[in-house]
Amino acid sequence: MGLREWIALPELGMVGLRAKIDTGASTSTLHASDIVPFEKKGKQWVRFTAHLGTLVQRRHRCEAQVVSVKTIKSSNGQAQTRYVIRTLLALGDRTWPIEFTLACRKTMRYRVLLGSKALVQAQLVVNPALTYVQEKPTLSLPGAQ
Incomplete structure (x- = not known):
């Protein structure tokens, strides 16, 4: 894979995200704001706004278990x-x-950072001289027809 790749987060309903691959970072991070914890069926969850795009900002409201x-x-x-x-x-x-930490990345060029733990799980190798080697994911989103 290259230093930058297109990804999707189908369970969160997001496709066409540009991610920076950072082998120096252990954890992966997703740009999020308006993070609000809540309880659902006795478990801790968060609601948050994910921010997509760099030139044109798009916002996507998400919920996920902590x-x-x-x-x-x-x-x-x-x-x-x-x-x-x-x-x-x-x-x-x-x-x-994979696991993502939720953090404000508004001053960063890439809204998604993929760390080494995510790469090790999939046994991926990074060639930093390349970008966008993989095809854009074409998975259908849950509930999509």
Whole structure:
């Protein structure tokens, strides 16, 4: 795979996301705002707004079960507490579950960062000289006809 790839998050209803592959980051991160925790059937969940696109901002309202809450040290050295969710990632012709931390990435060029844990799970190899090697995912969204 290349340094940047098209992905989809079908369980969250999102397709056509550009992701930056960051082998130096352990965790994957999804740009989110308006994060509100709530309880559903005795489990902890979050509602949040996912932000898509760089030139044209699109917002997508999501809900996901919380896997954990982690303290993450960002690239600028600041520690931040983040909710962690698990959802399916579609990349090329592969789909597998990964964990994302939810964080504000509005100052970052890419709204999605794929860390090394996600790559190891799928046994993917990155060639940083390439970009958009994989085809755009064409999975149908849950409930789509």
